[in-house]
Amino acid sequence: MTRLLLVYHSRTGTHRRLAEWAARSAERRGAEVRVRQVPALPGDAVGDAGIPVAELDDLRWAQAVIFGSPTHFGSPTATFKRFLDSTSPLWLNNELRRLVVGAMSSSRSRRGGRDSTVLTIQRSVLHWGATVVTGFRSPSNELSPYGVSVSLQAAAPEPAVVGAVDAFVESVISVAADLNGVRRVRCPTIALVADAVDADLAGLADVVAAAVAADGASVVRLGTEAACDPDRLTGIDAVAVGATVRVGLPDVRVVAMLQEWGGSGKKGPLAGMPATGFVLTTAEEDGAEAGVLALYTSLMHAGAVIVPSGRPDEPVLGGAGNPYGTSLAGGASTASWAAAHTEAADHMRRLVRVAGRLGRSEAV
Numbered sequence: 001m002t003r004l005l006l007v008y009h010s011r012t013g014t015h016r017r018l019a020e021w022a023a024r025s026a027e028r029r030g031a032e033v034r035v036r037q038v039p040a041l042p043g044d045a046v047g048d049a050g051i052p053v054a055e056l057d058d059l060r061w062a063q064a065v066i067f068g069s070p071t072h073f074g075s076p077t078a079t080f081k082r083f084l085d086s087t088s089p090l091w092l093n094n095e096l097r098r099l100v101v102g103a104m105s106s107s108r109s110r111r112g113g114r115d116s117t118v119l120t121i122q123r124s125v126l127h128w129g130a131t132v133v134t135g136f137r138s139p140s141n142e143l144s145p146y147g148v149s150v151s152l153q154a155a156a157p158e159p160a161v162v163g164a165v166d167a168f169v170e171s172v173i174s175v176a177a178d179l180n181g182v183r184r185v186r187c188p189t190i191a192l193v194a195d196a197v198d199a200d201l202a203g204l205a206d207v208v209a210a211a212v213a214a215d216g217a218s219v220v221r222l223g224t225e226a227a228c229d230p231d232r233l234t235g236i237d238a239v240a241v242g243a244t245v246r247v248g249l250p251d252v253r254v255v256a257m258l259q260e261w262g263g264s265g266k267k268g269p270l271a272g273m274p275a276t277g278f279v280l281t282t283a284e285e286d287g288a289e290a291g292v293l294a295l296y297t298s299l300m301h302a303g304a305v306i307v308p309s310g311r312p313d314e315p316v317l318g319g320a321g322n323p324y325g326t327s328l329a330g331g332a333s334t335a336s337w338a339a340a341h342t343e344a345a346d347h348m349r350r351l352v353r354v355a356g357r358l359g360r361s362e363a364v
């Protein structure tokens with residue numbers, strides 16, 4: 001039985017309703033559910049009667065979490081963010097990486113920043129190193145590609161929104177159930193997608209490939225052009241995409257491939273597939289975090305389940321790692337290459353583990 005925690009903040013009731021619909025959907029699917037509101041900040045209105053306040057032990061209990069926050073100027077509310085900030089003791093103990101997480105937000109206006117709120121919540125979750133489950137496009141277009149993202153002020157449930165929440169809950173629960181279940185893929189196959197046009201990126205791809213192989217997975221090396229062909233992803237359990245970063249974005253070849261994978265609002269070959277990224281920047285401090293996050297935004301748009309590196313930085317790299325994905329600057333020193341080996345080993349161990357649970361290959 002999957003343990004799902006719903007944590008929300010709500011000033012005027014919308015997110016309480018979203019959480020209630022999500023809880024009903026999860027219980028119908030056999031999950032054990034806790035609904036919690038975030039603790040109020042001084043000056044906040046009194047919280048929802050009868051709903052317990054979220055505590056860190058709820059996160060310890062959960063296998064999956066769905067967060068919900070109103071959109072306030074394109075971000076989650078301060079009250080909601082305060083709860084996220086309170087999780088740092090768990091982060092320090094590496095207790096958050098095992099979670100499967102999704103996010104919901106509503107805004108008054110249709111384009112009032114609700115996707116931005118969902119993406120902002122996800123960035124904290126990626127920083128935790130948790131597995132992020134995204135949405136997919138519903139015919140009503142009320143479900144964002146990134147999670148549940150709605151403009152909803154009506155008191156009565158809107159069937160399209162209830163349906164969107166239901167579909168999202170199903171995705172989150174099924175990923176958590178697979179990650180915590182007994183099903184295993186014997187030897188997951190990881191598609192490592194990177195063009196060999198840059199010697200340093202090719203070198204980093206070799207490091208990543210070695211790390212994947214060291215964890216007992218098979219590696220299929222593809223260039224971005226070949227990876228556009230959905231047939232090449234048949235039998236693949238997860239993808240690791242390598243990009244050079246230019247002005248904070250993945251390079252144009254990778255962007256062209258991502259547009260093929262996520263294009264035209266249909267479910268592409270990445271829907272439900274674990275995915276991650278690794279990047280090469282031209283120089284230190286030249287957009288490594290921005291490049292990985294931009295890559296993840298597109299992968300989420302394509303429906304992938306994102307497996308970030310999390311926090312190899314503190315225990316493994318003494319603060320030098322990128323919490324979102326393995327990264328390296330061009331012309332790196334021998335010491336930086338050694339650090340990339342360590343970072344990739346930790347990051348790919350996570351990807352192979354998730355691929356081994358969620359994979360499409362024949363399970364044992």
Ligand SMILES: Cc1cc2nc3c(=O)[nH]c(=O)nc-3n(C[C@H](O)[C@H](O)[C@H](O)COP(=O)(O)O)c2cc1C
Pocket residue numbers: 009010011012013014015016070071072073074106107108109110111112113152
């Ligand atoms: C301080 C503040 C800022 C807000 N900013 C936005 C905004 O940027 N865009 C928008 O469309 N709605 C905005 N809203 C409206 C809320 O996002 C919207 O009413 C939300 O659905 C409320 O959720 P709740 O009922 O769970 O509190 C804002 C509301 C407040 C109080």
